[in-house]
Amino acid sequence: MITILLIIGFLIVAYIAFNKFYPSFxxxxxxxxxxxxxxxxxxKDGKFQNTNPVPEKLSFSENIKLAYTFFTTKVPNSRPAKNLKVDKLEANEVANYKGETRLVWFGHSAFLLQIDGKNILIDPMFGKVAAPHPLLGGDRFNSDFPLDIDKLPEIDAVVFSHDHYDHLDYESVLKIKHKTNHFYTPLGVGTHLKAWGIDETKIxxxxxxxxxNFKELNLVCTPAxxxxxxxxxxGQSTLWSSWVxxxxxxxxxxSGDSGYANHFKEIGNKYGPFDLAMMECGQYNEMWSDIHMMPEETAQAGIDVQAKKIIPIHWAGFKLALHTWTDPVERVQLKAKELNLKVITPKIGEPIIVKDSISKYANWWKNIEE
Structure with a gap:
């Protein structure tokens, strides 16, 4: 009994120390x-809340059950059979780019936006796992990036949508903070950046x-x-958002991460129509559909925000749910066709001209062996 109590005590102390001193938190x-x-x-009441009363807080037993289900359920084709190849970019070409406004997808929800001669990173998560420690998560689907992170040009601004590990990554921030002029976040998220050595004047x-107004660009923090x-x-100590x-x-x-709700129509009515919308599509389940859209809802949200075309994001990066890795893009394509909504599906690293209406994008995931 004494030995068991000592082990439990050690684990509790280790957990507290890990939470308090491990910088990734x-x-x-x-x-x-x-x-x-x-x-x-x-x-309200010391925490940020959604307009609608979600998510409902799970009990301890419900959290344990959910975790058990996630780690024990076998889902065929939940990951690509091999590492996803990416289209590579030349560092000099990126640094000297002066062409039309374009986006480059780095996988999951991370993008480089080159607009009006400025470089903006959106949710730049370049980590190997979406977790506080490498042993606590599965590897991302693409081990390479379109451009090595240390070869990125000077970054005018970084925009974060919220503080979850698959969007805000400690190691990634360390790699880009010396070359970034300013960071924009929802309320509270700057707390993490300051803890990681970024001056508050840059947040x-x-x-x-x-x-x-940022260098003749208008940045709008919008609901999610x-x-x-x-x-x-x-939990809920910092705010989450989408961005215009x-x-x-x-x-x-x-879109950042979001369940389907009326805010999409509000954003569309106030700021639409949009030339292009990056819309969350992946890591969903009926058990948490209030905080992550199902693919059919992603297509409808694209209609709601009045997007001329959408890019499905939040897929092809990590296994964070119990669906096949291609289910998100296949289902959103079907619903978008029904709604007459244009969906573009670039490869990781394939440049996307925002106002281009001609280019065709292949269903590249179908060429990957299972």
Whole structure:
């Protein structure tokens, strides 16, 4: 009995120390910051909340059951049979690019946006696993990137949608912070960046519907229906969002992570139509459909925001749900055809001209052996 108690005590102490001192967890929102966040309509009772009452908080037993189901259920074709090949970019070409506004997908939800001579990273998660430690998650589907991270050009701005590990990654931030001029985040997410050594003068935190002018671009922090937290003790302590990025010629939308709700129509009515929308499509399940859209809802959300075309994102990166790795893109294509919505499916690294209406994109995932 004494031995068992000692082991339990050691595990508890180890867990507390891991949470407190392991840098990947980020920072904790201060009481002073919470006083500021009280001005937000989304902040109530010390936490950020969705407009709709979701997600429902799971009990401890429900969390254990969900975790057991995820780690024990075998899903055929849940990962590509081999490492996904990516289209490579030349560092000099990227650094000197002066052409039409374009996007480059780095996998999952990460993008490089080159617009009006500026370089903007969107949810730049370049880590191997979507977890606080390499032993706590499965490897991403693409081990290579279109451009090595250390060869990225100077970054004018980085935009984050929320603080989950598959969107905000400690090691990735360390690799880009020295070459990034400014960071834009929803309320509270800047706390993690400051904990990782980024000066607060380089961080702008924004609430839903707030706008900021950045070098003749208009950045708008817009709603999403999701949640936040990097450890058990700080859930909903930071806000989550989608983003609108507008130049004088282009209008772009990035959904972040979100369940399907009325905010898509609100955003479309206020800021649409969009030349291109990057729409979450992947890592879903009926058990958590209030915080991650099903593929058919992704297509409908594209209609709601008044997008001329959409790119399905949040797939082909990590196994974070119990569906096949190609299920998201195949289902969203079917629904989009029914809704007469254009869907483009670039390979990782394939440049996408935002206003291009001619280029065809292959169903590249069908050529990968199972």
């Amino acid at each position: 980020g920072g904790d929102v201060s009481e002073e910051a919470q006083l500021i966040y009280k001005q937000s309509k989304q902040f 702008t935190e924004m609430d839903w519907w707030q706008e900021v 229906q999701h949640f936040s937290g990097r450890k058990l003790s700080n 990025i507008q130049s004088k010629k282009e209008n772009i939308y990035f």
